[in-house]
Amino acid sequence: MNDAHPNSLRPIPAMLYHTRPMKNTNAIGILDCNNFFVSCERAVNPALNDRPVVVLSHNDGCVISRSNEVKAMGVKMAQPLFQVRKMLEAHNTAIISSNHSLYRQYAEQIHDLLIEDLGKQVVELYSIDEAFLDLGSPDKLVMLGTHLKKLIFDKTKIPVSVGLAETKTLAKVANHIAKVSAKTQGVLDLYGSRFTDLALNQTPIGDVWGVGPRSAVKLKAKGLNTAFDLKQTKPDAVREDMTIFGSRTVLELNGIKCIPVEISEHLAKSIAHTRTFGKPIRSFEEVQKAILFFTTRALEKMRWNDLQTRTVTVFLQTDRFRSDFYAKSFSYRSIYHSDVTSEIYEWVDLCIQETFVEGMDFKKAGVILSELLPSTVIAPRLFDQQGFDRRHHLMRSMDELNMRYGRDVVHFAALNTEGKWQGQTEHRLNDENHSVERDAVGKGQMFRRSIRFM
């Protein structure tokens, strides 16, 4: 065990050793794709392997995935493109608009490989590019991690890193080190390791999974600067600053499992579609067009997952970088669940009336669908259940036609896909994929076969 630890990790003093009260001795792994969106672009276009690469957010506003060369330039996650554009161009960086349907295909392929290799009862899909693994016996973990890394690279050309430990939080730490330390060759096992405390000592407190920028500031003010400092804290002592989550994080750093690996299928609790407008808009009609368009997209996602909603929320915001930033949201809760677009348009319209303010330059808006339930468990309506069934099936037919013949071939009269609220993208490499772009839905759900069509 631990033959893959970096040589730079020196043995720790005996006083740092800790006994770990544990019932569940399973090893936990996290498998994380390196620079995922960039790696996908490189997998389909190997010429990009010789250049620095970034992938941009919607509207080409921010950098959301960076190759290692770009990270070395100091470009941060979600950094606005305009701040670094000159530097990127000076380094001959490939600047690419995002292509989510491509990334989803790779995510599905990797997921399938993991399930085939490890079995369904082992893999938790945590995000589009990460999976937690419930591995059972902590034997030969490095061998297993190395095997998975090779398997996925051979089949997909996507490089991954694997971290292994007693808890999710410690596995995350191991994964972090595996990513940046060449000596680990992408796999680090910290299960029962005498190097764990040293690894924690090298991890800034803000890099701990669950410690965000706000908490990091508060904890540093108390003299806690590393993951090891946090581990040494009493769980209750951090509740004030970090809620109950903080206490769990402390226990997890001590090797005590508090956050289980969740294998069972996860149903989305909410589905959203939100966008920054291409240009600020102030007319009610334009705002309404945009939000009904967003609603249509959100409802498509919802129906693909065979869910119905009861509460819709609309929000409207002005430019968040201005001092006179204004934001308002309004929710409408119906007595019935529904997945019928025309009916939900009416709920959304009520919300728009409540949020819209004359004379404001709105820059961003969104629709959130919540209180979601599977269609199969929805109670019948007291009135007009037949009418609802008819409209429900009409929606299914529309979705199928749109899938087969192209998005919005069939749509409601109120739907308008053109407008200055639409954003611009200039860096598209794979335009043909974008006509069927599908956004990810809740964790676990983005991999459903029902949303896969190219």
Next chain:
DNA sequence: TCTGGGGTCCTAGGACCC
């Protein structure tokens, strides 16, 4: 000039009730 999007969970505090 230009600044992403989609999620989850927790909690303080208001509303309401008895």
Next chain:
DNA sequence: TCTGGGGTCCTAGGACCC
């Protein structure tokens, strides 16, 4: 001067994640 009090439910907003 005195100006209950405790429980529950709901929600807006904060914080975090990728």
